[in-house]
Structure formats: C-alpha cells, structure tokens
Amino acid sequence: MTLYAVGDIHGFSAQLDRALGLIDADGGPDAQIYFLGDYTDRGPDSRGVLDRLIAGRDAGRPWKFCKGNHDRMFQRFLEAEAENDDRIGSGKSWFHRALGGSRTLGSYGLDGEAQGFLMNGGVETLASYEVDGRSVSKAELARAARDAIPEAHRTFLEDLPLFHETDDLIFVHAGLRPGIPLHEQDEDDLLWIRKGWLESSADHGRLVIHGHTALDFPAHHGNRVNIDGGAGFGNPLVPVAIEGGSIFTLDEDGRTPLEPGR
Known part of the structure; x- marks a missing residue:
C-alpha cells in the first residue's frame, strides 16, 4: 500500500491544491495522506487551508493530521490570548x-x-x-x-493529534527526542525539537517522517525524512509517496526517488 505525506503548508492554499492534485494523479482519490502540521501562518489563506482539510476529512477521505507548533500558537491565542511560546x-x-x-x-x-x-x-x-x-x-x-x-476550525485545531504511527513509520511535525519511547515524548519536543534531533543518527526503530525545519527541498537522512521543503517561505509544497520502504517526491512529471543522503 502506498502512503502519502504533506509537510508544512503555512497558509498557502493554492500550493495545497496542487499537492492534492499530484497525489490524486499518483494514487487516486482514496489515497491515504498524512498531513504533518503547520497548516496556518505566513501564507495568505490559512482559512482556506483549514476549509480544505476539514472538508476532505468530513467527506470521508482517509486523511490523518498532526499538530504543528504554528497550529498550537494559533489555538493558544484563541483560547488564552497567548502570543508567545517558551520554545x-x-x-x-x-x-x-x-x-x-x-x-x-x-x-x-x-x-x-x-x-x-x-x-x-x-x-x-x-x-x-x-x-x-x-x-x-x-x-x-x-x-x-x-x-x-468558525467553531469547526477551532475544534479541528484543538483535536489535532501529536503523531501517527504504522508498523514501519512515525509521522510527526518536528521530530523526537532520541532515546525516549514514542508515547513518553514531551509535547513541546514533538512540536518544536531541532537541537538533539537533527544531528542525531540514532535508529528510532521506524523511519520518521517529519517537517518543521524548512529546507529548499525534502531530504532523506536515513533514519528520518524531512519533507518541509520551505513552502512557508515561497517554495513549492512537495508531497511524498512512501511505498515498500522507498520514498518518492511527486511533481507534474510523476515520481522521483528520494534517496538517503540526497
């Protein structure tokens, strides 16, 4: 079974539409997609992004969502007028x-x-x-x-899980604290971690698919795959396909293998 993942969208609804179109062309309308958070902020249409994600979920699409740090900041402002985060x-x-x-x-x-x-x-x-x-x-x-x-948007933000897992994969926004079991991870690390994570070559038991740290293009690091290709800073949103342990980026020409170290 092929799974798909979409990294940080940051309010760019047109980029989301393009990514969904690429996934549909590769895997059809019933493709299982994991969205890794940071749906809001920076781009011009955070509302449109949430509208599309909620509509897809409510239409019965097999979509799963993780919470990102920007989604939590948005949520905390609405709930408690908070504008800062300790991280x-x-x-x-x-x-x-x-x-x-x-x-x-x-x-x-x-x-x-x-x-x-x-x-x-x-x-x-x-x-x-x-x-x-x-x-x-x-x-x-x-x-x-x-x-x-809309209340539906506020409820969506509140209910976002921090991660998803399969037998072979972990989907999370920022990453993991090495050496700590998944279900004992700190929420702040799952949403914010960089130091201690990005430089780690530790085997996490499963391949980790994450975003949060913007690159110019997704990168495979062997033990993790960072699919935040910098859409929040004007780069295209690049979805990935995951099949049989292999990772592929998607564009209008189809699949391109994403190999470790490249």
Whole structure:
C-alpha cells in the first residue's frame, strides 16, 4: 500500500491544491495522506487551508493530521490570548512578521498588523494592533477572532493529534527526542525539537517522517525524512509517496526517488 505525506503548508492554499492534485494523479482519490502540521501562518489563506482539510476529512477521505507548533500558537491565542511560546528562543510574538499570525487572522477578515512591540525580559509582546484602521487591544482582537473563526476550525485545531504511527513509520511535525519511547515524548519536543534531533543518527526503530525545519527541498537522512521543503517561505509544497520502504517526491512529471543522503 502506498502512503502519502504533506509537510508544512503555512497558509498557502493554492500550493495545497496542487499537492492534492499530484497525489490524486499518483494514487487516486482514496489515497491515504498524512498531513504533518503547520497548516496556518505566513501564507495568505490559512482559512482556506483549514476549509480544505476539514472538508476532505468530513467527506470521508482517509486523511490523518498532526499538530504543528504554528497550529498550537494559533489555538493558544484563541483560547488564552497567548502570543508567545517558551520554545521560541528569540522571544518573538506570534504577531511578528516572521511567524505570521497577523496573516492568519487576516484570512478570516481581520485585516491588520502590529503597530509596535514591547520587550520584557527578552520576550516580545504587542504594544498596539490595528484592524481596519482602528487600534484595538489584544483582548479585543482575541474576542473578534473568536467571533470570526468558525467553531469547526477551532475544534479541528484543538483535536489535532501529536503523531501517527504504522508498523514501519512515525509521522510527526518536528521530530523526537532520541532515546525516549514514542508515547513518553514531551509535547513541546514533538512540536518544536531541532537541537538533539537533527544531528542525531540514532535508529528510532521506524523511519520518521517529519517537517518543521524548512529546507529548499525534502531530504532523506536515513533514519528520518524531512519533507518541509520551505513552502512557508515561497517554495513549492512537495508531497511524498512512501511505498515498500522507498520514498518518492511527486511533481507534474510523476515520481522521483528520494534517496538517503540526497
């Protein structure tokens, strides 16, 4: 059986449509697809991305979803007006342009941006925010967001699993802490890990398919395959097919083998 995986989409719904078309051409409409998270932020149409994923799920497509760190930041802002995460070493706010929270809210009709930030102990927080030419507080912005964002989208974000597994594969957003059993992994590591993971050559028992760390193109590292090809930074979204232990990238010309070390 061929499985498919899609890495970080980051609000680029047109790229998602293209990737789904490539998978459909390779495996048909009933293809089993694993989505690895970071559906939102940076791109112009986070709402459209979630609409497509939820519609596919509700239509009975055999799709499985993992939560990404950006999805959790979006969720936490809606739930608790949080704009920071302890795993962001720079202290940047979710509303900083590098993270893209403002573009996510804009896709729901809340067009605006931060007008300034305050720094407190190295942590950046909103000083002011403008929506449609009007200055609003963070609490006002959060209330407006909760009103604008469909309940189905909020429930989707809340219910996202942290990983999926098969006999031979582990699907997760960021990666694993080496040496720790899968079901004992820390949530923050599953969503954020880089140090201690990317440089590890440890055998994790199964091949790990992940995203989170943007590359210019998916890469096979032997014990893991990073399929975040940088769609959040303007690169094409590259889906992969997994069959018989082999990994293939998909484009309009079909399959290309993705070999370890390449």
